[in-house]
Amino acid sequence: MAWEVLSAIGTIAFAVSGAIIAMEEEYDIFGVYLLGVVTAFGGGAIRNLLIGVPVSALWEQEFMFQLALISITIVFLFPHKTLGHWNRWGHFFDAIGLSAFAVQGALFAVELGLPVYAAVVAAVLTGSGGGMVRDLLAGRKPLVLKAEIYAVWAAIAGLLISIDVIRTDFMLYALFLAITSLRILSYTYKWKLPTRKILTTS
Template identity: 50%
Template structure:
């Protein structure tokens, strides 16, 4: 039950984010739906391909596909001034999707019997895949390549789950970690945390 809700949250957040980016870039209705759907489901598809696991196609996602379609439809009818407002707040939507999908990716790897390395890898790919796909299709610089910390939080989620520090069978533990990853991502953005180690050696 915990991951059913997390999947809904993640798909909604990334579909919303993808649609907002599409509208801010003046995509038409077809482009908006394509970008929204790609953002919501690309991470899982990329993960399955990388881990050599059968790919669940977008149209086989069941009710999650309809969650994405409904979310994108709602965004598409937003007034134009709302679009620019939400585009400025996209960091929060992206943080929600990143956290939820990273946990989902870690749980997926555990269910398929992967080792710690596979769990971390799965968390990273699932967490950042949708956002990277969105940014590449929208011709924006992918967040994962920014100097600010991004993929590290997905890796942290995979490491914590894979090391057994948090059990994905526990709803309480899962949602505490979910909120913690969101908080870390948002703080790293606003406080300007980065991984530019070369700055440590400047004179």
């Protein structure tokens, strides 16, 4: 049950995220739908490629595609005044998508009997892959590559699931809420990972 619920939550959140960024970049209606769908399913496609699952498995998710298209349509028809507040609550959708897909990706890897590191990679790629593709297509610097903490939360979710700390649906939902909250806090309070800049001498 948790698998389907988290898949639906992640699909809706990332479809909305991709559609709004497309409208910010003044894409036409085709571009809005394209970026929304790519954001919703890009992470899963990248994950499948790396862990040996046929990418064609994505086309079996008819209900998820319908959810994505409906979500994009609703956002496209929203009043402009509402969409103007995207900068205030847009990161909330991104955090939801990251968390839901990170948990879903880790569950997918564990179900296939893959080792711990593979589950962590699956969580990171499923959680952040669609957002990376979205940002690259929109000409933006991917969030996952910034100093601000982003994909680390997905990796933590993957680790906890792969070592069997999370055992029940209730615990999965609690993990989803915790990762979402941590992502929002890291954005709000500008938590950053250590960085090191190389200074070049002329």
